[in-house]
Amino acid sequence: MAIDVKSTVAQWRQEIVMTLKESTKSARILCALLVFFYALSGYILGGMAITPGYLFPPKFWVWTLVTSSMIETTFMMVFGGLTVILGASRLLEPLWGEKEFCIFFAVVNAMSGFLSSIVYLFGYAVVFNDDLLFATSIHGLASFKAGVFVALKQSRGEDTVIFRLKIKQIPVTYLCCAAILCMMEIISTTYFVMLNTGMFSAWIYLRFFQQHSRGRGDLADHFAFATFFPKVFRGPIGFLSNIIWNILTKLKICQKATYKYDVAAATNITISLPGTSEADAERRRKKALAVLQERMANIESPEEGWSEDEETSPEKAPEKTEASVKIENEVADQVA
Structure with missing residues (x-):
């Protein structure tokens, strides 16, 4: 069966235009920035992406924590980024509002970029390879993509998507698939690191710091860190996370739940x-x-067999x- 390429492209273009018109102002701005920086990525990649060795003193390129998420170097990655931004905006903004969606986008990308740099810094401390610090470029929306899965687990975790797979099972499934692709060298190690730090950053923010009408954070049991893993691993993971939780509460970094x-x-x-x-x-x-x-x-x-004296005693x-x-x-x- 022949495929009419022109009509297919025209249909895609119409759907993209309609989606952009129906999207919010913040989503359109993020999409425009992504396309703009993609056009300039060949000229500004070095100064806008995160280089772990330059993020810390003496260089201290802290602005790259903000700009790195907008740098994509391939058309497919840009297309995927646009899809994620528009889809996340449609699903999350009605729950949080436009302002909170933008805060989530910025916090997850910045925190993930910093944690990814820490990972490479520890890697350098182990193998003493300068390329880990100065030849590594951390950029793109991989962190935000992973963070969206965490946000959907929080808000729509029981929904079924495909093959009876629930949304709450997607984060760990996605990481397992990414690990296999990384070992097959289909995706880069940096991309895989960003997925992990993105999920962790999103969970930290939503669990403890997100401001909403009911207070701050989400301390519900279904959103505990151990629930991201299969039941066989939840016991030891929950034990370790409880130890870390008690330490953080004693240091006044996190607050205990109030009932x-x-x-x-x-x-x-x-x-x-x-x-x-x-x-x-x-x-x-x-x-x-x-x-x-x-x-x-x-x-x-009164039960049977009770006497009147027992009732009034x-x-x-x-x-x-x-x-x-x-x-x-x-x-x-x-x-x-």
Whole structure:
């Protein structure tokens, strides 16, 4: 079956134009910058991309942490970058807002560039190869692509995409595939390093520092670091991450989760959990209230064989109060 190349190209062009028109101002600006720097990449690559040896003193080229993400040297990488920016904008901006999306873009790329440079610095300390510091060029949107997968795991982790693969399983699957491609020398080692540091940077920012209407960060259990890995590895990874977490909280770098319960009345429970959505909190609250009311009704109704004296005996009142408190605590644990 013959393929009409002209009509196919025209259709793609129309879809791209429509997508750009429907996108937000921030997404269009990022796309324009990516194309602009791609046109100049042959002339400004050395001064705009991150070179690990120049990022630290005495050179201290800190501006490359900002500019490096916009430098792509091939058309396919530019096309992939445009697709990621427009797709991420459509999926994440309705949840966060345009300003927060731009902050996420900048923070992930800058933090990933810095961490990637640290990786190469440690590599140099092991093998003493000057090329790791001065012949390595860190640039492109690989970090942001990986960070988008982390953001989608946080917001739409249970959605199924293809072959019954859920979004929450994509980050580790993507890294495994990238590792195989790196060993086959299909993708560069630098690209693979940027994927890893990009995912880690996005998780750090979303987990502990992102500002939103409910406070800061997302300390929900489903977004813990161990949940990025298969269940067989979650035990040891969770153990190590808890040790690091305790150290960071003692150093005041991270804050522990705060749980507030208002049980002044048996039918009114107010819960404040940082990092959880309002819809999820409301669902949990209604479920807890239903369980509490059902158990309270069972306690207050007299059982068969009770005598009238037992019902009115003042010695039984403390037992009933203790049972009520126990149930309230159990329901509160379910909500938490």
